[in-house]
Structure formats: C-alpha cells, structure tokens
Amino acid sequence: MKWPSHGGQPQAMKKLCNIENDKEILDFSANLNPLGPPTWLKEEIIQNLDSLTCYPDPSYSRSSSCIAEYEGASNGQILLTNGGAEAIFLAAKLFEGRKAIIVQPTFIEYERACIHYQIVTEDVFLDEKSDFQLPLQQIFEKMKEVDVIFLCRPNNPTGTVVDEESLKQLLNEGRNTGTYIVVDEAFVDFLPFSIPSLTRWLASYSNLILLRSLTKMYTIPGLRLGYVLANKEVIEKMREAQMPWSINAFADAVVPRLLEDRTFIEKTHHWLKLQSTYLFEKLTDLDFYCSTSKVNFYLLRDNLNPNRTDELFHYLFLHGILTRHTHNFKRLEGEYLRIAIRSEEENKQLLFYLQKWRNEQ
Ligand SMILES: Cc1ncc(COP(=O)(O)O)c(C=O)c1O
Known part of the structure; x- marks a missing residue:
C-alpha cells in the first residue's frame, strides 16, 4: 500500500483502504487541538472580509509587535511566516549547499527542505530505549562538520521533549x-507551563533559531500562520529570502486576538491533562506501549502483538477510527501508530475498539 506522507487525509485513506466514501470517521491522524478554533475566530475573519481587496502590510508590523510583546522579544527578532512549514523552508535556505544533522525520527519536512536547498544531511536517532532523549555524544562527534542541526521539541511523532x-x-x-x-x-x-519554550535563551545563544506554528493549538491549518524567533541578523536574512505578502490578510488580522486569548490556552491545558492521564492509564492497563508524550499525540504499539501494527491500523479504520501510520518516519517503519488525543467521547471510542481488539486476539 502507498501510505500518504501526512496525517489528516481521511478521504484519501478511505479510497486507499476501500472504505465507503460516506462512512463516518473519527480522525485521530491529525494532531490538531479538538477544542479549536476559538469560537470567536470565524466571526473575526468575517469582520475582516474587506481586507480581501487590499495588500497586507508587507512588514506585518502590528502582528510582529504583538508577537514580540507576547514572547518578550524585540520586533527585529520575529518573522511572521505562512505556517510552520514556511518557517522550516526559510530556515533551511540559510544553509543552502551546506551540511546538516537531522534528529530523527521526526517531521518529514526538515529533510524535504534540506533536499530542496541541496543541504547534505546526516541523521542521528532518538530511540525508545532511551525514552527518545538526545544521543549527545554521537552528535558531538559529527558537529564540527555541520552547519546546522534540525530538531523538533516537543517532537512529532513521539510527543516527547x-x-x-x-x-x-x-x-x-x-x-x-x-x-x-x-x-x-x-x-x-x-x-x-512547567516546561517553557526556549525563547528565554535567545538572548544568550545567537546560534538558536526557533520555529513556531499557530496551526496546531488554534486548529487553523487552512489559515497558514507561524513565525520564527532568532537573532536580528538571522531574521533579516530570512526576511530577504521570503516571498512578498507571504501571510494573507486574514491571518495577519487575527494574530492579536489569538495571542490575547489566554482562556483558550488554559482550557486546552485542562482538557489535555485530564484526557492524557486517563488515556495513558487505560492504555497501559490494556498492555499497549505509549510514548511518554507531553503533548496532544503519542506513539502507540500493542505490546502483545508488536508485529501486527498494520493489522491494528486497518482494524481501527474499519471501525471508523483513523490513526496515523509511521511508515515514513525513519526507523519507526510502521512499528507504531501515532494517535491524537481527542475529546473525552472520542477517546472512549478509541479505547472501546482497542479493548475489543485485545479481546479478539
Ligand atoms: C513539527 C511540525 N512542524 C511544523 C508543521 C507545519 O505546521 P503548519 O501547518 O503551521 O505549516 C507541522 C505540521 O504537521 C509539524 O508537525
């Protein structure tokens, strides 16, 4: 089977697996916040419909100032981007034709961006045995020869930090x-909140570049919104390489309110703590391995049937539950499923079918 390269494609997966088009599917394959988007967001975009006929401010100065204030950084340390994806490609462009290490298994787009900019890559691997922590010595041995290291924290697909x-x-x-x-x-x-972002290290480390996406937390994959935080020289170089008007007017318009909405973030944290505690306890009882994820998705493997992950994927999908395969994550090679944490009701459905799978083995 030709597995798709990203999650969140239920219609394409139905076609691939010969499942009727109109079958209802619970999508656990995309790692988006099930509480989003914030209720006010659609109305705010409608209120801004007239922006359709104007070019956005090319320097996005209002949004940049809001982000700077939110992050405790200066305007010059921020670059607004067309989602996290553009941030990744702009970061790679800085190292065109040079050498990189990618800390795998991780999001596939770092490698794609490196290939795009003719960057020679070498992989180092996080693995389950060390709870997906950095193989520091291995990296140190190679570091003299490389210009950049790409790593994801919290990591997709493990959720570990x-x-x-x-x-x-x-x-x-x-x-x-x-x-x-x-x-x-x-x-x-x-x-x-006890595991803060690395923003506070920017002042001490001029070799640190942080990539952000607003997509996942606010459930806005269609809007395309992200940013980069780095020292001023790096940001300036990225700005020069960026396409003009890369961020659309609607995305630009909603930045201030998104960042102000602390209640939404707090609600999300509350939901995630409750649901992740509940799920990990139940899944462990059922003898499934779960990665020690700190975020809204995790890796799962059936400890009693570790070689039957593809079968488990199809079993769940036939019961209307779509998970994310891991065939295109290096060294995972399909051994695990990546599963998003959803609403209480949806998580219970997932547990129901995992229990059923267990009973039928
Ligand atoms: C780790 C990581 N970074 C960046 C992105 C891209 O985010 P965006 O949709 O904001 O471009 C994704 C999307 O799945 C991701 O998983």
Missing part, C-alpha cells in the same frame, strides 16, 4: 563549532 540540559550542552558546543540549532516548537503551546 528533549531535556533542557542536553540542549544547553548542544548550544554551547554549537558556539564552539559554529553550528546553528534549529528547534521546531510547533507544539510548544501544548506543554504544561
């Missing part, structure tokens, strides 16, 4: 070797 101490060591070593560390923080807003 590499520890701060290792990252500090990486950034310090990067200062000696002239290596930049690009950290994709697309899911950082889902982390408990």
Whole structure:
C-alpha cells in the first residue's frame, strides 16, 4: 500500500483502504487541538472580509509587535511566516549547499527542505530505549562538520521533549563549532507551563533559531500562520529570502486576538491533562506501549502483538477510527501508530475498539 506522507487525509485513506466514501470517521491522524478554533475566530475573519481587496502590510508590523510583546522579544527578532512549514523552508535556505544533522525520527519536512536547498544531511536517532532523549555524544562527534542541526521539541511523532540540559550542552558546543540549532516548537503551546519554550535563551545563544506554528493549538491549518524567533541578523536574512505578502490578510488580522486569548490556552491545558492521564492509564492497563508524550499525540504499539501494527491500523479504520501510520518516519517503519488525543467521547471510542481488539486476539 502507498501510505500518504501526512496525517489528516481521511478521504484519501478511505479510497486507499476501500472504505465507503460516506462512512463516518473519527480522525485521530491529525494532531490538531479538538477544542479549536476559538469560537470567536470565524466571526473575526468575517469582520475582516474587506481586507480581501487590499495588500497586507508587507512588514506585518502590528502582528510582529504583538508577537514580540507576547514572547518578550524585540520586533527585529520575529518573522511572521505562512505556517510552520514556511518557517522550516526559510530556515533551511540559510544553509543552502551546506551540511546538516537531522534528529530523527521526526517531521518529514526538515529533510524535504534540506533536499530542496541541496543541504547534505546526516541523521542521528532518538530511540525508545532511551525514552527518545538526545544521543549527545554521537552528535558531538559529527558537529564540527555541520552547519546546522534540525530538531523538533516537543517532537512529532513521539510527543516527547528533549531535556533542557542536553540542549544547553548542544548550544554551547554549537558556539564552539559554529553550528546553528534549529528547534521546531510547533507544539510548544501544548506543554504544561512547567516546561517553557526556549525563547528565554535567545538572548544568550545567537546560534538558536526557533520555529513556531499557530496551526496546531488554534486548529487553523487552512489559515497558514507561524513565525520564527532568532537573532536580528538571522531574521533579516530570512526576511530577504521570503516571498512578498507571504501571510494573507486574514491571518495577519487575527494574530492579536489569538495571542490575547489566554482562556483558550488554559482550557486546552485542562482538557489535555485530564484526557492524557486517563488515556495513558487505560492504555497501559490494556498492555499497549505509549510514548511518554507531553503533548496532544503519542506513539502507540500493542505490546502483545508488536508485529501486527498494520493489522491494528486497518482494524481501527474499519471501525471508523483513523490513526496515523509511521511508515515514513525513519526507523519507526510502521512499528507504531501515532494517535491524537481527542475529546473525552472520542477517546472512549478509541479505547472501546482497542479493548475489543485485545479481546479478539
Ligand atoms: C513539527 C511540525 N512542524 C511544523 C508543521 C507545519 O505546521 P503548519 O501547518 O503551521 O505549516 C507541522 C505540521 O504537521 C509539524 O508537525
């Protein structure tokens, strides 16, 4: 079977798996916040419909100022982007024709961006045995020869978070070797407040580049909104490489209100804590492995049938539950399923069918 390269494509998956077009599907394959978008967002976009006929401010100065204030950074350290995806490609463009390390298994777009900009890549691997923590020594051995390291924190697809101490060591070593560390923080807003973003390190580490996406937290994949945080020189270079008017007027218009809506973030944290505690407890009881995720998705494997993950994928899909295969995540090779944390009702449905699967084995 030719597996699609990203989650969130229920119609395409139905076709691939010969499932009727109109069958209702619960989509656990996309890692979007089920509480979003915030209720006011559609109305706010409608209110801004007249922006359709004007070019947006090319420097997006109002949105940049709001982000700067929100992050405790300066305007010059921010670049608004067309989703996290554009941020990844702009970051890669800085290192065109040079050498990179990618910390795998991770989001496929770092590798695609490197290929696009003729960057020679070498992979290092996080693995389950070390709870997906950084293989620091291995990275240090290669670091002199590389210009940039791409890593994702919290990581997609594991949901795990590499520890701060290792990252500090990486950034310090990067200062000696002239290596930049690009950290994709697309899911950082889902982390408990006790695990903060790395923004506060920007002042001390000029080799740190942070990539952000508003897509996941606010459930706005169609709007396309993200940003980069880095030192002023890096941001200036990225700005020069960016297409003009890359961010549409509606996305630009809603930035201030999105960032002001702390209640939405708090509600999300409350939901996630409740649901993740509940799910991980039940799944462990049923003898499923779950990665020690700190965010809104996790890796799952049936401990009693570790070689039957594809079968489990199809079993769940036939029962109307779409999960994300891991065939195109290096070294995972389909051994796990990536599953989003959804509403209480949906999570219960998932547990129901996993229990049923267990009973039928
Ligand atoms: C780790 C990571 N970074 C960036 C992106 C892209 O985000 P956006 O939709 O904002 O471009 C994704 C999307 O799945 C992702 O998983």
